[in-house]
C-alpha cells in the first residue's frame with residue numbers, strides 16, 4: 001500500500017440532488033446506475049470522457065473518478081501560473097484544482113494515494129523516480145482500486161487502452177491496474193480484506209483523439225472559414241499513422257455535446273495544467289457540437305450481451321438494475 005494520502009473528498013456535491021435526497025439521482029432516469037472512470041492524474045478526467053460523465057451524472061447515475069496519483073510531478077503548462085509560490089506547493093494546488101473540477105462536473109472523486117512517476121524525457125531516458133506509481137508491483141498498485149470497486153460497485157468502468165492513450169508511464173500503469181482490478185474484484189480469493197466481491201459488467205477505453213474526429217473538426221473549421229488547429233497534426237498522421245499502431249475500433253459513441261462547455265470549464269479549473277490560449281480551446285463549442293457531438297469508446301470487456309455499435313455505456317445493464 002502506498003504510504004501517502006487517500007482522499008475521501010467524494011461526498012455528494014452541494015446543490016445537486018445527491019446532497020438533498022437519500023440516494024444519488026433519486027427519481028431521475030439513470031438512478032441506480034454507477035460509472036467509475038479510472039485516471040492517472042488530476043486533469044485527465046476533464047480531458048477524456050468528461051462530458052460523458054456529466055451526461056450520466058445529470059441524469060441520475062452515480063459517477064466516481066478514481067485518480068491514481070496526485071500529479072506531483074506534472075509540469076506547469078500555463079505560463080500565467082508558472083510562479084515560484086505555485087511551483088513550491090504544486091501537490092496542494094493540484095488537489096484544490098481537482099476539487100473545483102469535481103464540483104463543476106458534479107461527480108465524486110477519490111485519490112488512490114500513489115505518487116506521480118513524471119514523464120521521462122531525454123536520450124537516454126532517465127530512470128523512473130524511486131517509489132513512483134509506475135514502479136509499484138501490480139498487486140500493490142491495484143489493491144486500492146480493487147477496494148474502491150468493491151465499495152462503490154460500478155457497473156461500468158472507463159480507462160485507457162494498453163498504450164495508455166499516450167505514452168506516459170502512469171497512463172500505461174493505469175491501464176494495467178484497471179484490467180487487473182476489473183478481473184480480480186469479483187474473485188473472493190483475491191485481495192482479501194478489501195471488501196465483498198463485486199463484478200463490474202463492462203470495461204471501455206477512451207477513444208478521444210482518433211482520426212475521424214480530428215478530420216471532422218478540421219473540415220468543419222475550414223468550412224466556416226476558421227483556422228483549424230489540426231492541419232499539422234493531420235499531415236503528420238498521414239505520414240506516420242499513430243506510430244504504426246492499429247487504431248482502436250470505436251464500438252460506442254455517447255451523445256454529450258450539451259456538456260462540452262462544462263467539460264471545458266472543468267479542464268480550465270486545472271489552471272496549472274491548461275493554458276487557456278492553447279489549442280484545447282481553439283475549436284468553438286458549436287463547431288465541436290456540429291462536427292462531432294459524441295465522446296467515443298472502445299468496448300474492451302462486456303459480461304452482458306448487446307449489439308455493437310452502442311450509443312449508451314449502460315446498454316444491456318439498465319434492464320438488469322432494479323431501480
Ligand SMILES: [Zn+2]
Pocket residue numbers: 040041044168171
Ligand atoms: Zn495524465
